[in-house]
Amino acid sequence: MAAESHHNPLLEDFVFPPFDIIEPHHVGPGIRSLLKQLERDLVELEATVEPTWPKLVEPLEKIIDRLSVVWGIVNHLNAVKDSPELRNAIEEVQPEKVQFQLRLRQSKPIFYAFKAIRESSSWESLSDAQKRIVEAQIKDAVLNGISLEDDKRQQFNEIEQELEKLAQKFEENILDATKKYEKLITDKKDIEGMPTTALAMAAQKAISKGYENATVENGPWVITLDGPSYRSVMQHARNRYLREEVYRAYITRASSGDLNNTPIIDQILKLRLEKANLLGYDNYAEVSMEKKMATVSKAEELIEELRSASWSSAIQDMEDIKIFAKGQNATEADELNLWDIKFWSERLRESSYHINEEELRPFLSLPKVIDGLFSLAKMLFAIDIDPADGLAPVWNEDVKLYCVKDSYGAPMAYFYFDPYSRPSEKHGGAWVSVVVGRSRALSRDGTSSRLPIVHIVCNQTPPLAGKPSLMTFREVEAVFHEFGHALQHMLTKQDEGLVSGNRGIEWDAVELPSTFMENWCYQRDTLRSIAKHYETGESLPEEVCFKLRSARTFRAGSELLRQLRFASVDMELHTKYVPGGSESVFDIDHRVGQKTHLIPLLPEDRFLCSLSHIFADDYAAGYYSYQYLSDLRSPIFQWAEVLAFDAFSAFEEAGLDNDKAIKEMGLKFRETILALGGGKSPLEVFIEFRGREPLPEAMLRYNGLLP
Numbered sequence: 001m002a003a004e005s006h007h008n009p010l011l012e013d014f015v016f017p018p019f020d021i022i023e024p025h026h027v028g029p030g031i032r033s034l035l036k037q038l039e040r041d042l043v044e045l046e047a048t049v050e051p052t053w054p055k056l057v058e059p060l061e062k063i064i065d066r067l068s069v070v071w072g073i074v075n076h077l078n079a080v081k082d083s084p085e086l087r088n089a090i091e092e093v094q095p096e097k098v099q100f101q102l103r104l105r106q107s108k109p110i111f112y113a114f115k116a117i118r119e120s121s122s123w124e125s126l127s128d129a130q131k132r133i134v135e136a137q138i139k140d141a142v143l144n145g146i147s148l149e150d151d152k153r154q155q156f157n158e159i160e161q162e163l164e165k166l167a168q169k170f171e172e173n174i175l176d177a178t179k180k181y182e183k184l185i186t187d188k189k190d191i192e193g194m195p196t197t198a199l200a201m202a203a204q205k206a207i208s209k210g211y212e213n214a215t216v217e218n219g220p221w222v223i224t225l226d227g228p229s230y231r232s233v234m235q236h237a238r239n240r241y242l243r244e245e246v247y248r249a250y251i252t253r254a255s256s257g258d259l260n261n262t263p264i265i266d267q268i269l270k271l272r273l274e275k276a277n278l279l280g281y282d283n284y285a286e287v288s289m290e291k292k293m294a295t296v297s298k299a300e301e302l303i304e305e306l307r308s309a310s311w312s313s314a315i316q317d318m319e320d321i322k323i324f325a326k327g328q329n330a331t332e333a334d335e336l337n338l339w340d341i342k343f344w345s346e347r348l349r350e351s352s353y354h355i356n357e358e359e360l361r362p363f364l365s366l367p368k369v370i371d372g373l374f375s376l377a378k379m380l381f382a383i384d385i386d387p388a389d390g391l392a393p394v395w396n397e398d399v400k401l402y403c404v405k406d407s408y409g410a411p412m413a414y415f416y417f418d419p420y421s422r423p424s425e426k427h428g429g430a431w432v433s434v435v436v437g438r439s440r441a442l443s444r445d446g447t448s449s450r451l452p453i454v455h456i457v458c459n460q461t462p463p464l465a466g467k468p469s470l471m472t473f474r475e476v477e478a479v480f481h482e483f484g485h486a487l488q489h490m491l492t493k494q495d496e497g498l499v500s501g502n503r504g505i506e507w508d509a510v511e512l513p514s515t516f517m518e519n520w521c522y523q524r525d526t527l528r529s530i531a532k533h534y535e536t537g538e539s540l541p542e543e544v545c546f547k548l549r550s551a552r553t554f555r556a557g558s559e560l561l562r563q564l565r566f567a568s569v570d571m572e573l574h575t576k577y578v579p580g581g582s583e584s585v586f587d588i589d590h591r592v593g594q595k596t597h598l599i600p601l602l603p604e605d606r607f608l609c610s611l612s613h614i615f616a617d618d619y620a621a622g623y624y625s626y627q628y629l630s631d632l633r634s635p636i637f638q639w640a641e642v643l644a645f646d647a648f649s650a651f652e653e654a655g656l657d658n659d660k661a662i663k664e665m666g667l668k669f670r671e672t673i674l675a676l677g678g679g680k681s682p683l684e685v686f687i688e689f690r691g692r693e694p695l696p697e698a699m700l701r702y703n704g705l706l707p
Contacts, residue, residue: 008033010070016392016414016453017073017435027074027089034070035100038063046109051116057133058441060110061497065442071097072435076455079427080418081395087172091165098164102157105144114138129496129679132504143290148278156278159271166264166271167616170254173261174610175427177254182209183223183246190239191221195358198232200464205229216465225250226423228461234342235357240332247339248602255606261615262585265608268615270579285574288620293508293682300571307564307595313557317345318598324348338599345555353551355544361470365534366419366460369476372530373483376520379659380666381491381674382407388414396422398462404490413438413452413490419479420462420469430458430478432485439497452501454489456482468534473548476530477518484517485510491670494677504678507618508640512682513673515644519702522549523656552702565589565596570614642694643686647673649698650690 009018010030045059078086104110114137117123126134145156184206185191191199202221206214214220223229223246233246254261272284281287285296318336321344325333328347332340350356374385388403391414398420404413416435421428435453436442443450460475471479489501497503502510520526524545531540569592573585583591589608593601614620647669654661672689686694 010034010073018393019073019077019395020393022073022077024083024085024089027086028093031070031074031093031097034066035096038067038100039103042104042107046107049109049113051113051120053130056110056113056117057130057496057498061439061441063104065436065439065497067097067100069436072433076433076435077395079431080422080425080457082172082175082425082427090168094164094168095161098161099157102144102160105141106146106153108146111138111141111146114141127496127679128684129494129499129677132679132681133496133498136498136504139290143279143287145279152278156275159275159278163268163271163275166268170261170264170268170616171427171612173254173259173264174612177259177610178225178428179423180259181225181249181253183242185221185223185242186219188219190242191219191237193236193238194232195236195361197358197361197461197464197470198229198236201229201232201461204464224423225253226421227428227459228421231342234339235346237343240340243339243343244337248604251602251605251607253606253610255609261609262606265585265615266579269573269577269585272574272620273579283575284620285571288574291507293506296571296575299567300575303564303567303571306560307568310557310560310564314561314598317555317558321345321348324351336599338597338602341558341599345558349551349554353547353554355547355551357472360473360531360540360544362533362535363531363538363540364471364473364476365467365532366469366471368532368534369471369479369530372526372532373480375529376526377483377487379663381487381670382663382667383412383491384409411451413454415454415456415486415490418455418457419460421459422462426457426459428459430482432456432482432489434489434501437489437497437503438492438494438500440495442497449495450497452489452492454486456486458482470534473521477521480517480521481514484514487517488513488674488677491674492677493671493675494679496679499678501677506682509643509682511640512643512647512686515641516647516669516673519644519648522552524549525656561596565592566611566614568592568596569608570620573614574620642696642699643682645699645702646690646694646696647686 008026008030009021010026011033012018041059041063045056045063049056074086074090078090114134117126117134118138123131145153148156182205185202191202194202196216199219199221200216202223203214203216203219205222205224206220209222211220211222223233223242225246230246230250234243237243237246269284272287276282276284276287279287283296285299289296289299321341322333322336324347325336325340325344330344336344346357377383377385384405384407386403386405388401391403392401394401394416396418399416399418402415402417403411404415406412418426433455435455436450438449438452440449456479458475458478460471460478461469463469485502492500494500521530527545527548528539528542531545532538569585569589572588572592577583577585577588585608586606590601590603590605593605608614650669651662651665654665656662668689672685676685676688680688683693
């Protein structure tokens with residue numbers, strides 16, 4: 001392996017991955033060589049395993065980590081630097097990777113060793129973190145088919161192989177379908193109302209397509225289905241026909257031709273059901289709930305409870321929009337359609353709160369937002385964040401590397417920040433992924449712990465016309481949100497690598513730090529610190545800050561209903577749907593839509609074909625707990641939101657204008673919520689921070705349901 005590593009950057013002994021020299025042709029040989037070595041390591045572990053930490057958990061963690069790090073690099077590049085060559089390379093070697101993972105997860109010597117620890121007299125002497133690791137490993141092994149008879153286990157493994165392949169293809173089809181749509185506009189009348197930022201992006205896209213003389217003022221302009229472009233059209237384009245065309249294209253992405261995800265959805269659901277039945281469950285949702293706090297019945301009950309509660313609010317929202325549109329003499333006011341709602345609700349928001357999203361952009365430049373965010377992190381958590389560009393290679397020139405340091409200047413963690421949309425090669429959305437996690441067993445010197453390194457990836461408006469990235473407030477929230485996830489990985493003090501960061505935390509609770517950080521966007525001093533004009537340095541006026549905070553719950557009922565559609569469909573598809581039965585997945589979606597949409601879904605709506613969270617991510621039968629794109633805020637239904645708002649209320653009680661108290665509370669949050677990782681249950685960790693169990697009042701107040 002040493003000789004091969006000399007030629008293959010994936011196999012080098014690196015601290016920071018050599019992103020600048022990894023090419024698609026390295027993937028196959030690198031992964032295969034790695035798997036051979038890990039197979040040898042696994043055989044040795046099985047032959048020498050004992051029910052002790054040094055003889056079981058530490059060598060197992062090394063095997064898991066090595067594969068996780070190298071495959072993580074490949075997977076990351078696939079998400080941020082997509083190419084046909086890289087796709088092909090991954091597709092060729094992925095079955096071998098999955099095969100080894102199954103071999104590892106179904107290792108009976110390892111399984112029996114964990115069970116022996118669980119049943120031993122020394123069990124009570126283990127730490128909380130060690131106990132959670134043991135119990136999680138036993139549960140994971142069972143959910144991965146270790147108890148099945150040989151023929152059924154073989155069937156289970158074939159299903160897992162196919163599901164991994166289908167998920168990969170599902171994501172690729174979405175990206176390709178998004179890239180495929182382009183709308184060339186040459187007439188100024190067709191882009192009336194579109195903000196300068198959106199037109200600059202559209203002109204830049206036109207230039208990249210060969211229209212060398214394209215300008216912001218005179219075009220031509222190319223509209224795409226990439227997030228920033230799509231949202232700008234739906235919110236601002238006065239041309240109703242343009243909004244309709246773009247909307248129809250967006251909700252039918254990846255639903256026809258070579259990029260059709262419909263048969264992939266059917267096959268995924270069929271295989272998930274087969275997998276659940278093999279494991280002895282009635283449906284896949286029951287399997288999913290094994291790693292969550294909720295149950296199927298509780299999730300279904302609360303989805304309906306919230307749907308009922310938000311319906312009347314959504315009706316009022318629609319009535320308000322109609323009245324406003326009529327007041328503006330809009331010809332479509334009496335027959336508003338799905339492509340009109342975002343446009344007119346944005347006009348109503350502007351009128352009600354005197355907030356214009358585009359006028360805010362000059363006050364929300366990325367450099368100043370980042371400065372304010374880092375200053376907030378310093379105050380709350382006693383850390384410094386310094387640029388570390390040049391310390392490690394990156395995959396794109398826009399990517400920045402930062403070092404997180406403690407109050408003595410010692411490095412604690414590193415993170416890459418990849419902020420801008422690149423629709424030709426980068427997946428949509430925003431996310432955090434781990435390069436390496438904190439771990440004592442995997443430290444280089446054998447004494448200290450390995451420092452965490454993470455990616456923060458966003459898809460916000462890029463710099464245009466010589467200006468820095470000028471952001472929408474939604475994009476600011478996304479940066480704060482993802483930074484919260486990163487903090488849990490970077491500030492963990494958990495030395496057991498299998499539960500450091502957010503590893504081992506029940507899925508319902510992983511959004512606590514991210515939602516907590518979002519709340520600071522609306523806090524007066526933070527808002528004033530991040531919202532400064534990119535040219536003059538002038539702070540956003542006090543009254544505008546107040547209006548932004550007031551507008552936080554604008555149309556909350558309607559937004560909640562929209563997300564309940566996906567949560568409801570997700571649960572029904574994974575509990576009651578019969579593959580090949582009388583109802584298609586779209587029949588179910590449209591039936592659910594009758595209860596969640598005041599304007600009926602279009603007959604051709606195929607948005608499920610681009611809903612990767614359900615069909616290519618970890619939110620299958622768990623969309624009810626998804627927070628970032630949704631507003632699922634309920635005292636039971638959205639557990640992480642209750643925790644996050646209640647945690648933030650502790651800072652309010654301490655006094656947001658009391659720096660000393662805020663710093664003390666911040667350090668307490670760091671030492672509990674951020675430090676303990678999955679080493680304790682989320683409820684125990686919260687009680688350690690708050691001194692009591694969580695209460696829903698703060699969450700209800702922040703959502704305008706209490707004074």
